[in-house]
């Protein structure tokens with residue numbers, strides 16, 4: 001039985017006449033192929049990657065397993081269309097915390113159309129991409145029994161300042177309420193989720209060492225998806241935190257050239273996460289994110305230091 005995933009945090013969502021991803025109970029994620037060349041490029045990437053003997057085995061685990069393509073009824077009931085059949089990397093986790101981080105200071109690439117480059121450039125400039133080499137595209141995190149799941153509106157996370165990005169990365173590994181303005185993120189889960197020999201930092205470092213060498217692909221506009229089951233870690237169990245690369249709709253050939261854009265963004269993300277592990281208590285700024293109509297105020301960051309209001 002196929003259903004719409006409630007754990008999707010970014011990208012094209014179903015609805016308004018647009019098909020979105022589907023999942024099943026066996027741990028598969030079905031991503032509709034986009035009509036234009038984006039669908040064809042992503043399908044070609046997965047096909048090439050799956051059989052490319054130049055990709056080391058230990059690197060394959062950072063990509064969702066690819067099970068080919070399948071014609072399915074679209075999630076919006078419009079018509080049958082081909083879907084990529086992928087491993088659902090969130091499946092099997094209780095209270096999954098998920099963050100999509102789009103890597104690269106530029107999400108456009110020279111071969112794209114002028115119009116596309118311009119749109120991407122604007123998003124890169126307004127978001128943290130140009131400044132930091134990555135941006136948070138979307139996230140969900142489990143707060144508590146009372147507060148439930150925190151899934152800030154995507155437009156609220158798109159244009160975060162550097163401080164806000166740091167705070168969101170801290171909230172991702174904190175056990176106190178992500179929405180309480182009087183609480184600093186306690187980072188109490190940082191060592192189990194980000195740290196350790198198999199934590200997120202170790203995985204990102206392993207990926208980085210591949211990107212220092214690999215010249216096969218340029219992963220334009222691709223994301224790092226960070227996932228872990230919060231319930232288990234809160235109960236003191238070992239973390240099942242995983243890093244996966246997703247979204248290959250804009251991959252181009254590397255032609256023997258290092259993917260500097262991806263590598264630079266990855267190094268920057270690594271630095272932020274390392275700093276949270278080494279100095280989790282470093283003071284953060286109190287930030288209220290507010291819609292322009294002054295409604296739906298949402299608090300992303302907190303400390304005793306100062307208060308900033310950002311109108312979106």
Ligand SMILES: O=P(O)(O)O[C@@H]1[C@@H](OP(=O)(O)O)[C@H](OP(=O)(O)O)[C@H](O)[C@H](OP(=O)(O)O)[C@H]1OP(=O)(O)O
Pocket residue numbers: 010011012038102137154221249
């Ligand atoms: O269509 P939208 O407005 O959801 O924009 C998509 C973006 O969503 P956003 O609104 O920035 O969260 C979306 O960004 P995320 O994956 O959500 O970070 C992509 O940039 C997508 O472009 P493409 O499919 O990669 O070429 C963007 O799609 P296109 O506008 O290029 O179709």
Ligand SMILES: Nc1ncnc2c1ncn2[C@@H]1O[C@H](COP(=O)(O)OP(=O)(O)O)[C@@H](O)[C@H]1O
Pocket residue numbers: 007008009010011012013021029031064086087088089090098100138223225246247248249
């Ligand atoms: N294999 C997967 N398993 C689980 N969730 C996924 C997977 N691939 C994508 N997602 C979810 O869907 C979102 C959008 O995916 P993405 O491939 O970036 O789509 P788009 O091309 O529409 O931007 C991601 O942010 C993530 O939440």
